[in-house]
Amino acid sequence: MGVGQTSARHPKIGLLQLFREGLLIYNGAMDWHTRYLQQAQWTAQLRAYLFQKAGLPTAQHVLDLGCGTGALLDGLSVKPGAAVFGLDLSLSALKQASSHALEAPLTCADGACLPYADSVFDLVFCHFVLLWTPDPLRVVTEMRRVTRPGGGVLALAEPDYGGRIDYPVELAALGRWQAESLRQQGAEPEMGRKLVGIFARAGLERVETGVMGGEWTDPASPKDAKMEWDVLETDLAGRVPLNEIQKMKTLDAAARQSGERVLFVPTFYAWGAA
Ligand SMILES: C[S@@+](CC[C@H](N)C(=O)[O-])C[C@H]1O[C@@H](n2cnc3c(N)ncnc32)[C@H](O)[C@@H]1O
Numbered sequence: 001m002g003v004g005q006t007s008a009r010h011p012k013i014g015l016l017q018l019f020r021e022g023l024l025i026y027n028g029a030m031d032w033h034t035r036y037l038q039q040a041q042w043t044a045q046l047r048a049y050l051f052q053k054a055g056l057p058t059a060q061h062v063l064d065l066g067c068g069t070g071a072l073l074d075g076l077s078v079k080p081g082a083a084v085f086g087l088d089l090s091l092s093a094l095k096q097a098s099s100h101a102l103e104a105p106l107t108c109a110d111g112a113c114l115p116y117a118d119s120v121f122d123l124v125f126c127h128f129v130l131l132w133t134p135d136p137l138r139v140v141t142e143m144r145r146v147t148r149p150g151g152g153v154l155a156l157a158e159p160d161y162g163g164r165i166d167y168p169v170e171l172a173a174l175g176r177w178q179a180e181s182l183r184q185q186g187a188e189p190e191m192g193r194k195l196v197g198i199f200a201r202a203g204l205e206r207v208e209t210g211v212m213g214g215e216w217t218d219p220a221s222p223k224d225a226k227m228e229w230d231v232l233e234t235d236l237a238g239r240v241p242l243n244e245i246q247k248m249k250t251l252d253a254a255a256r257q258s259g260e261r262v263l264f265v266p267t268f269y270a271w272g273a274a
Helices: 032-042 044-054 091-100 136-145 169-184 191-201 222-236 242-258
Strands: 061-065 083-088 106-108 121-126 147-159 165-167 205-211 262-264 267-273
Touching: 032 044, 032 091, 032 222, 044 121, 044 147, 044 267, 061 136, 083 091, 091 106, 121 136, 136 147, 136 191, 147 191, 165 169, 169 222, 169 242, 191 205, 191 267, 222 242
Parallel strands: 061 083, 061 121, 083 106, 121 147
Antiparallel strands: 147 267, 165 262, 205 267
């Protein structure tokens, strides 16, 4: 099914399609789908646990809000016949999603104003999304509205760069630069710590929250380091002098090589019942 279409099998799901071009991050300079797949690997274990708790195995209608390029849409373990919908503000992201998740009905719209009737989903989730939204309370309130009473509302991964740990200490500036760059791009780098309050204010019940752990099997992995630096260099371009960035890159490579490097961004999750 193509971008912006809704499923004829589920006429209750609304039809409004707002074709707005998305955020600056889809500027073509990065392979964002590969990045999102990498981020999805980080949260794989936690997702399995939370999806179970939030009712994915029995859900009939599921919404991935801010689905981006479809990194999560494709591999969801839903029951046979269940429908997984994707929604995103960015049309270019959805174009990519349509090639990765062939079955999913995709809609281009703002999460703060969902084009669905009340109580139509059994589970609504988002993954690395709320930090990018100007009014996350409104988005979570909308997530609750479109979820049936007792259904699950789940924010899987909201980072908090204010609590970022970089070691060796010479690398600490990286965290500050990235947080500042996110702010300048309109994101809230400390969304993680705000998440549980937003869920409470949105009226969700039995809210459970926590922070993802960090496990590093191969801190020197050249693939991970390259991806991390691709993102950083995209974020910092024009904001931090090139020679400063290069200096950090060299320090980072040396620390990874010696096995000393620690990079941890506390990443929060929350789920509750509508
Ligand atoms: C970091 S990406 C994450 C994509 C996907 N959830 C994943 O984990 O692979 C954030 C996504 O949220 C979308 N987004 C940001 N604000 C939004 C809003 N108000 N409504 C819907 N989507 C939004 C962006 O367009 C982007 O695709």
